[in-house]
Amino acid sequence: MRFINSFQNQFPTLKKVIIASLLIGFLASFLAISLKRITEHFEAILFLKANLNKVYFFLFPLIGLTVIYYLRYYLFKNKENKGIKEILESISSPSKNLPLYKIPSHFINGLLTVIFGGSTGIEVSTVVASATIGSIAQQKSGLLKQYQTEFICAGVAAGITALFCSPVAGILFTLEVISRKVNKILVLTTLLAVGVSSGLIYFLNEPTLFSISITTWHVYAIPYIILLGILAGVNSVFLTKSVLFIKTKFSKIENSFNKIGIATLLLGTTICFFPNLYGDGYHGIKEIFTHPNTTFSLTFFISIIGILILKPILTSITLASGGDGGVFAPSIVIGAFLGLFVATFVNTFLNANVIPINFIIIGMAALLSASIHAPFTALFLVCGITNDYTLFFPILMVCLVSKYTAKLIYPYTVYSYSLQLVKS
CATH class of the missing domain: 1.10.3080.10 (Clc chloride channel)
Incomplete structure (x- = not known):
């Protein structure tokens, strides 16, 4: 009753x-x-x-x-x-x-x-x-x-x-x-x-963000996947600290039009040389999925390193000057290019014979996991946007490695650092 x-x-x-x-x-x-x-x-x-x-x-x-x-x-x-x-x-x-x-x-x-x-x-x-x-x-x-x-x-x-x-x-x-x-x-x-x-x-009938086909992955790639996870953790800390640092610097500029002017000059100049940095950057990922690089050259090295360094900076400038957004898309984009870089490097110099497309996907998850400290979100999100679970285990592994690498270097994300300030 x-x-x-x-x-x-x-x-x-x-x-x-x-x-x-x-x-x-x-x-x-x-x-x-x-x-x-x-x-x-x-x-x-x-x-x-x-x-x-x-x-x-x-x-x-x-x-x-x-x-x-x-x-x-x-x-x-x-x-x-x-x-x-x-x-x-x-x-x-x-x-x-x-x-x-x-x-x-x-x-x-x-x-x-x-x-x-x-x-x-x-x-x-x-x-x-x-x-x-x-x-x-x-x-x-x-x-x-x-x-x-x-x-x-x-x-x-x-x-x-x-x-x-x-x-x-x-x-x-x-x-x-x-x-x-x-x-x-x-x-x-x-x-x-x-x-x-x-x-x-x-x-x-909403399409997935990236339409690709993944056939397999190899156990011998695990050491290189772990390396990718460590590098993703390091790069995610650079992204987080860039956002926090540049936002602090821009907050000291009192005139909003000066902020906009500086941001416009920096964004425009950089994007002229690195068009893949325009907007969310997903068009760049689609391009490397279609034509993944297999040769390690000076041009390739400069373009990838440029994206890995400049994307966090431009994201920070965009947000600090009044733009609306966050680190989700930048993390996915940076991770994709980092994965391509690692795959091309180990294939060229170590004869690793890893699959570049796999590393592009794994890199996306690794960087996102490290940036937001959410490995399981990153795992299922990347599997969702590719509509493929073939890489479930290597993605899970790399997400955990990248997250704890990032936490070891710097315990905060952009979100948790802000929340810490709210509580203090």
């Missing part, structure tokens, strides 16, 4: 939780798919025009960052977008909610940043906008106010699922990076939201 009475008392709240979770899943995944498709379309058009006329490599970032500045000043309450830090602040303090304007703010600013050449991606913009959908849902009903973290995680999981066609990655990202705790309601809201997102992906 007590059980029945308890269930009857909880049923109205549970019903609202279920309905809200389903709505959050639909809205967050629809937002993510829309932003992804619009960004891909316009980035391809503008990148092609810039390749035909190098002046656009300077003009496009200037336009994008300037428009973002005025939108933020006049439309979005003149508040800087802080990325995932905003979500962590909201979860750590029940009194802090994600306001409604964060949805259009991150959607529009993330889109403008990437299509106009800002060297980052839309992933973090999508995550924050999706989290805001969850936050708004819990604010609308007195019965649901206690479930702020659960609804935010539902929105984030649905957004990541839609972006990368990987439900498992969406769930794991919320657990490894956002919530870091589990309860029954969180599991319920997240599974429902991810279920709706997965259904929408299936209904719309």
Whole structure:
């Protein structure tokens, strides 16, 4: 009898939780798919025009960052977008909610940043906008106010699922990076939201980010995979410290137009020599998947090292000058080129006979794992965007090696460092 009475008392709240979770899943995944498709379309058009006329490599970032500045000043309450830090602040303090304007703010600013050449991606913009959908849902009903973290995680999981066609990655990202705790309601809201997102992906026949075929991998490649994991850990620390250092330096520049001017000059000049650094950089990965380099030459060495060093710097400049984004796409891009570099190097000088395409994929996961300290998210996310699980074991291994290498050198990510400041 007590059980029945308890269930009857909880049923109205549970019903609202279920309905809200389903709505959050639909809205967050629809937002993510829309932003992804619009960004891909316009980035391809503008990148092609810039390749035909190098002046656009300077003009496009200037336009994008300037428009973002005025939108933020006049439309979005003149508040800087802080990325995932905003979500962590909201979860750590029940009194802090994600306001409604964060949805259009991150959607529009993330889109403008990437299509106009800002060297980052839309992933973090999508995550924050999706989290805001969850936050708004819990604010609308007195019965649901206690479930702020659960609804935010539902929105984030649905957004990541839609972006990368990987439900498992969406769930794991919320657990490894956002919530870091589990309860029954969180599991319920997240599974429902991810279920709706997965259904929408299936209904719309969303393609994976990279369409490739992987046939096999060899056990003798394990030592080189471990080497790749160590190098990825080191490079991820460089990315993290670059973001923190350059943001600090740019914060001392009081005039916003000086920031935009400096960023435009640096972005334009660098992208002229390294076009693969334009926007999210996924076009560069598709290029090396199609035509992977097999010869180690001076030109190859300079181009790869340039990307490995300059991508973190340009990402940092983009974010520090007002662009919207994070380290998701940069990590995937840097990791892909690092994997190609390691494969080509060991094949040329050590006669390793490893498969370059495998190392490109493994490198993507390694760098992402090290950058966000989330090895299982990186594992399933990369398997999701390639729609292939052949490399499951080597990716798992390299993700763990890269994460703990990075933590050994520097214990913080861009996200956890920000959260540390909030708590201190």
